[in-house]
């Protein structure tokens with residue numbers, strides 16, 4: 019099964035994708051995470067992407083589609099791929115169709131996380147992750163069980179994203195409205211779109227997604 023999680027910054031795409039990965043053995047394909055890894059490693063792609071990401075704008079369609087194509091060839095996507103933060107433009111949507119078709123695969127669902135944008139700034143500015151294993155937390159909605167210690171790996175080292183400040187978040191949201199939201203009608207016309215209430219708590223959102231994937 020191959021699905022897209024679609025929604026604005028902070029909608030919960032990454033949160034739900036990593037749950038699906040843990041629960042169903044599907045692979046989370048997050049272009050944001052891949053680009054941040056490239057920035058950290060100082061690769062040519064990372065060097066090109068850094069300033070664009072820091073400004074909250076979109077990296078070029080060719081770069082992200084290239085990294086998604088390579089990622090789709092890895093064995094862990096055999097049980098299914100969860101596209102998190104990709105596609106983000108009509109051109110990327112078209113490229114994804116081609117990448118899947120070349121591999122004899124197809125899209126099953128496009129799951130839209132429907133959210134109230136005003137609440138998302140709080141979600142994003144409160145977000146932090148374990149610097150060692152990447153587990154996601156939130157200052158208000160998901161604190162580690164023991165203060166200052168990662169629940170999963172026990173690390174005491176946490177980090178925040180450079181683009182998680184209010185000004186950049188506003189640009190990211192404007193980019194979503196202008197370039198990403200318009201791809202929904204394309205998928206709607208193909209009967210692929212399902213909607214979940216992204217404002218519900220994380221478990222409830224997960225249950226709604228599970229019901230769709232299980233055909234209930």
Ligand code: AP5
Pocket residue numbers: 025026027028029030031032033034049050051053070071072074075076077078079082102103104105106110141142144145146154155156159160190216217218219220223
């Ligand atoms: P990317 O990394 O994809 O960021 P984004 O789309 O802005 O989305 P976020 O990761 O901020 O939010 P999310 O929906 O994953 O929310 P999360 O689950 O973390 O992209 C970053 C940048 O990379 C882009 O701006 C662009 O420059 C570039 N880029 C990436 N892909 C690209 C592409 N395809 N094309 C071009 N450029 C690209 O949740 C947020 C917080 O809320 C967390 O703290 C979480 O704990 C909490 N939370 C989650 N769900 C709930 C809930 N139900 N209730 C309460 N809190 C919740």
Ligand code: MG
Pocket residue numbers: 031032033048050103
């Ligand atoms: Mg994310």
